[in-house]
Amino acid sequence: MTGWRSRLGQLTDLATVGALGTLGYLALVVAPPDAVQGDAQRLMYLHVPVAWLAYLSFGVTALASLLYLVPATRSLRWDLLAGASAEIGVVFTGLTILLGSIWARPVWGVWWTWDARLVTTAVLFFLFLGYLALRQVPAAPHVRARRAAVAGLVAVTDVPVVHLSVIWWRTLHQQPTVLNPELNPQIHGVMATTLLWGVVAFTLLYVTLLRHRYRLAGLEEQREELLLHQAVLERRGIAADPLVPVLSDAQSLPDTQTLSEAQR
Amino acid sequence: MHLRHGLARWWVLLGICAAAIAWLVVGGLASNIVYFRTASEAQADRVHDATHVFRLAGAVVPNSVQAVADGVDFQLTDGHVTIPVHHRGDPPELFRPGAPVVVEGHWDSPASSAFFASDRILIKHGSEYSPPPVPGQNAPANAGQANATQAARR
Amino acid sequence: MSFASPTTTHLAAERRGPGLLRGAMLVLVKDLRIEASSRVVTNQVIPFAGIVLLMFAFAVDPARQSLQGMAPGLFWIAVVLAAVLAVSRATAVENENGARDALRLSGLDPAAVFLGKVAAVAIQLVLLEVVLVIGVVVLYGFPIVAPGLLPASAAAPTVATAAAGVLYATLAGAIRSRETLLPLLALPVLAPVVLGAARAWSAAGEHSMGEAWRWVQLLTIFAAVLVAFGVATYSGLLEEA
Numbered sequence: 001m002t003g004w005r006s007r008l009g010q011l012t013d014l015a016t017v018g019a020l021g022t023l024g025y026l027a028l029v030v031a032p033p034d035a036v037q038g039d040a041q042r043l044m045y046l047h048v049p050v051a052w053l054a055y056l057s058f059g060v061t062a063l064a065s066l067l068y069l070v071p072a073t074r075s076l077r078w079d080l081l082a083g084a085s086a087e088i089g090v091v092f093t094g095l096t097i098l099l100g101s102i103w104a105r106p107v108w109g110v111w112w113t114w115d116a117r118l119v120t121t122a123v124l125f126f127l128f129l130g131y132l133a134l135r136q137v138p139a140a141p142h143v144r145a146r147r148a149a150v151a152g153l154v155a156v157t158d159v160p161v162v163h164l165s166v167i168w169w170r171t172l173h174q175q176p177t178v179l180n181p182e183l184n185p186q187i188h189g190v191m192a193t194t195l196l197w198g199v200v201a202f203t204l205l206y207v208t209l210l211r212h213r214y215r216l217a218g219l220e221e222q223r224e225e226l227l228l229h230q231a232v233l234e235r236r237g238i239a240a241d242p243l244v245p246v247l248s249d250a251q252s253l254p255d256t257q258t259l260s261e262a263q264r
Numbered sequence: 265m266h267l268r269h270g271l272a273r274w275w276v277l278l279g280i281c282a283a284a285i286a287w288l289v290v291g292g293l294a295s296n297i298v299y300f301r302t303a304s305e306a307q308a309d310r311v312h313d314a315t316h317v318f319r320l321a322g323a324v325v326p327n328s329v330q331a332v333a334d335g336v337d338f339q340l341t342d343g344h345v346t347i348p349v350h351h352r353g354d355p356p357e358l359f360r361p362g363a364p365v366v367v368e369g370h371w372d373s374p375a376s377s378a379f380f381a382s383d384r385i386l387i388k389h390g391s392e393y394s395p396p397p398v399p400g401q402n403a404p405a406n407a408g409q410a411n412a413t414q415a416a417r418r
Numbered sequence: 419m420s421f422a423s424p425t426t427t428h429l430a431a432e433r434r435g436p437g438l439l440r441g442a443m444l445v446l447v448k449d450l451r452i453e454a455s456s457r458v459v460t461n462q463v464i465p466f467a468g469i470v471l472l473m474f475a476f477a478v479d480p481a482r483q484s485l486q487g488m489a490p491g492l493f494w495i496a497v498v499l500a501a502v503l504a505v506s507r508a509t510a511v512e513n514e515n516g517a518r519d520a521l522r523l524s525g526l527d528p529a530a531v532f533l534g535k536v537a538a539v540a541i542q543l544v545l546l547e548v549v550l551v552i553g554v555v556v557l558y559g560f561p562i563v564a565p566g567l568l569p570a571s572a573a574a575p576t577v578a579t580a581a582a583g584v585l586y587a588t589l590a591g592a593i594r595s596r597e598t599l600l601p602l603l604a605l606p607v608l609a610p611v612v613l614g615a616a617r618a619w620s621a622a623g624e625h626s627m628g629e630a631w632r633w634v635q636l637l638t639i640f641a642a643v644l645v646a647f648g649v650a651t652y653s654g655l656l657e658e659a
Contacts, residue, residue: 032395036358041393069654108386109356115299126606133602137595147589150651154585154607168288169297172366174391186392273529277643277650284639312624 009211016208019201023049026194034191043103045194049202051096055159056206057089058128062156065149079145080221082152083135084213086128088206093125108172116165117173124162127155141221300366300388303342306380315370320347320380321388326361340367340380348379355385364388438533441526445534449508450541458507459542464549467500471553489560490619493550494612498579500546502601505539505583509596521656528653532584536645539580547572564622567630571622574637575615581644582607588655610640 027045034041064082067073100118101111112118131151135144166175177187178195187195300319301309325346328339335352336359349367359365369382436444453459474492478484512518521531551568554560562568586603590596618633 035394035396036363037389044393069651107358107389109358110384110386113299113386116297123606123609126602130599130603130606133599134589137590137599146654150655151586151589151603153651154647169299171299172386172388174389177391177393186390188394191393191395273646273650277646280642280646284643287635287639 012204012208012211016201016204019197019204023194023198023201026197031191031194032188037107040103040106043099045198047096047099047103048195049198050092050099052199053202053206054089054092054096054124055163056203057085057092057210058124058156058159060085060210061089061131061152062159065152065156068145068149069153076141076145076221079141079148080217081210081214082148083132084210084217086131086135086152087213088209090125090128090132093121093128097121097125113172115172116169117162117171120158120162120165124155124158127158131155303340303345303347306347307345310371310376311374313371314374315372317368317370319366319368319386320349320382321364321366322347324359324361324363324365329361340365349382350379351382351385353383356387358387359385364390436526436530438527438530441530442533442537445521445526445531446537446541449535449538452508452511453538453542456511459504459546463500463504463507463542464546466503467496467546467550468553470496470499471550471557475557485558486560487620489554489558490623491612491616492558493554493560493619494575494615496550497543497547497575498605498608498612501539501543501579501583502604504542504546505580505587505604506597506600508535508539508584509587509590518656528656529649531656532648532652533645535584536577536580536648539584540576543576543580544572547576561623563625564627564630567622567627567634568619571615571618571630571634571637574634574641575611578611578637578641578644579608581641581648582611585644585648585652585655588652607644611637614640 023045027042031042031045033039061082064078064085068075068078068082097118104113105111131148134151135148137144139147163176163179165171166173178192300321303320303322306313306318306320320340322340322342325339325341328337330337332350335350336355337348337350340347340349349369350372351367351369364387366386366388367380367382368384368386369380372378372381471492474488474496475485478488512521551562555562582604583600586607587596587600590599590603614633614637618630618637621627621630621633
C-alpha cells in the first residue's frame with residue numbers, strides 16, 4: 001500500500017517541477033509584454049498564483065480546524081494538517097507582498113502604499129504569524145490543537161476580506177482580472193493561458209509542499225513521543241532500551257504501534 | 265445536553281456572521297474606506313477640505329503636461345471636472361499623457377482658483393492586460409484613457 | 419432542549435447552576451472585586467497609558483495642529499496597548515492557585531464566564547478611556563465637538579477590545595510566554611478596531627456625522643461577531659488545561 005503512495009508522491013513532485021518550468025518558459029518567452037506596463041507585468045504570473053496558493057493554504061487550515069472542532073471528526077491528523085498548511089500559507093503570503101512590492105515600484109512608483117488590499121494582506125500575514133507562534137508553545141496535543149483551531153478560525157476570516165477589499169473599497173490595487181464579480185476576464189488570450197497555467201502549477205506546488213510538510217509533522221510528533229518514552233525509562237533506571245536505538249535517525253524509528261506494545 | 269447547547273451557539277454565531285455580511289452589503293458601510301477621491305468629489309468638498317492632504321485620481325489630460333523648474337504641471341480630469349496640478353519632483357516612469365494617476369497632496373490655497381499641489385504621483389493601473397498594439401495604431405494612450413475613465417467611474 | 423422531559427430539564431438546570439446572565443453577573447462582580455483589592459488597573463495600567471500619551475507627543479512634531487489631528491488614533495492605540503496589559507494581568511490572576519480549575523468546576527456556563535469577564539474588562543476600559551479623554555483634551559488640544567457621539571462610538575470598540583482580549587488571553591492562558599504571545603495574537607485582530615474607532619472620532623471632529631455613524635455601525639458589527647465567537651468557543655477553551 002505504501003508502494004503506490006510513494007510512487008504517486010514522486011509523480012506529483014515531478015509534475016510540480018515540470019509545471020513550474022513550463023510556467024517560467026510561458027511567462028518569460030511566450031507571453032507578450034503588456035501594452036502599458038511592459039515587462040514588469042510578467043511578475044503577475046508569479047504574484048497572482050502565489051497569492052492564490054496563500055488563500056488555498058489558509059482555506060485548508062480553516063477546514064482542517066473546523067473538522068478538528070467538530071466532535072464527530074475530531075482527530076489530531078486535522079490539527080497537523082492545519083499547522084502544515086498554515087506554515088506554507090505564511091511563507092507565500094510574505095512572498096505575495098514581496099513580489100507585489102517589486103512590481104509596484106516600477107508600475108505605481110512606490111514600494112508600498114496604504115491601500116486596503118495591501119493593509120489587509122499585511123494583517124493576514126501577522127494573524128497567521130501569531131497562529132504559528134501559538135502552535136509553537138508546548139502543550140498536550142489536544143490542548144494545543146483546540147487553541148490553534150480557534151485562533152485559525154478567527155484568522156481565516158481575513159481571507160475573504162483581502163480578496164473582496166478591492167471590490168468593497170476604492171483602492172490603488174487593481175480589481176480581480178479573472179475572478180471579478182462580472183465573471184468577465186479582461187485579459188488577452190496568451191496572457192490568460194499563462195496565468196491559468198501559473199495557478200495550476202502553484203496548486204501542484206501546494207500539494208507537494210503540503211504532502212512533505214505533513215509527513216514531517218507526523219515524524220516530529222513521533223520523535224517527541226519517543227523522547228518522552230525514553231525519558232520515562234531513564235527515570236525508572238532502565239538506561240538502554242533496545243527498542244529506541246538511535247533517536248536522531250528517523251528511518252530507524254520503530255512505529256508507534258510497537259512502542260505502545262512495548263509500554264504494555 | 266452540553267453538546268446541544270454548544271451546537272446551538274455555533275448556529276447563533278453563523279447567524280450573526282450572515283447578518284453582519286448582509287448589513288455590510290445592504291448598508292453600504294464599505295464606502296468609508298477610500299484610497300483616493302475623484303476630481304468631481306474633490307471639487308465638491310473643496311471648502312471642507314481646505315488645505316488638508318488627500319489623494320486625487322483622474323487621467324492626465326493629453327497636451328497639458330509641461331515640465332517646469334521644480335517638477336511638472338498638468339491637468340487632471342475625471343471626464344466632468346478638470347483640475348490643474350503642480351507636481352514637485354520627477355514624475356514616475358509610466359507617467360504620460362492619458363495615463364490614469366493618483367496624486368497625493370493638497371489644494372495650494374483655499375481660493376477656488378487654486379491648483380492642486382502634489383508631492384507624489386502613483387500610476388493607477390486597471391485590471392486589463394493586453395499585448396502592445398501593431399505599430400501605426402496609437403493604442404497605448406487609448407488604453408490608458410480607458411483605464412482612466414474606468415478608474416474615474418469607481 | 420425542547421425534546422427533554424420536564425424532569426430532565428429540571429435536573430440539568432440544577433446541574434448547570436445559575437442562568438447565563440446571572441452567571442455572567444457573578445463573574446463580573448468577582449473580577450471587579452479582585453481589581454478593587456489588587457488595584458492593578460488603577461495603579462499600573464492607567465498610569466502606563468498616560469505615559470504612552472506623553473511619549474507620543476514627544477515622538478511626533480509637537481506643533482498643536484498635527485497632534486490635534488492624530489489625537490483619535492493615538493488615543494485608541496494607547497487604549498488597545500493598555501487593554502492588552504490589563505487583560506494579561508487579569509488572566510495571570512486566574513491562573514494562580516488553580517483558580518481556573520475552580521471556575522471550571524463551579525458549574526457556571528462557560529459562556530457566562532466569558533460574558534462576565536468581557537463585561538469586567540470593558541468596565542475597566544471605560545474607566546481608562548475617561549482618564550485618557552481628559553488626557554487628549556488637555557495635552558493634545560483635542561476638541562470635543564459632539565459630546566453625544568463620543569461615548570456612543572466608544573462603546574463598540576471597547577466591547578470588541580475586551581472580547582478579543584479575553585478570548586486570546588484564555589487561549590494563551592497557562593502558557594509561560596503569555597506576556598509576549600498575547601500582543602502578537604490580539605493586536606492584528608484589534609487593528610480594525612483601532613482604525614474604525616480612530617476614523618469615527620476624526621469624522622466626528624470634522625462634523626461629518628454621517629461618516630462617523632457608518633464607522634460606529636461597522637464597529638458594532640465587529641464587536642457582535644467577536645462576542646458571538648467567544649460565546650461559541652469559550653466552553654472548549656475553558657475545559658482544557
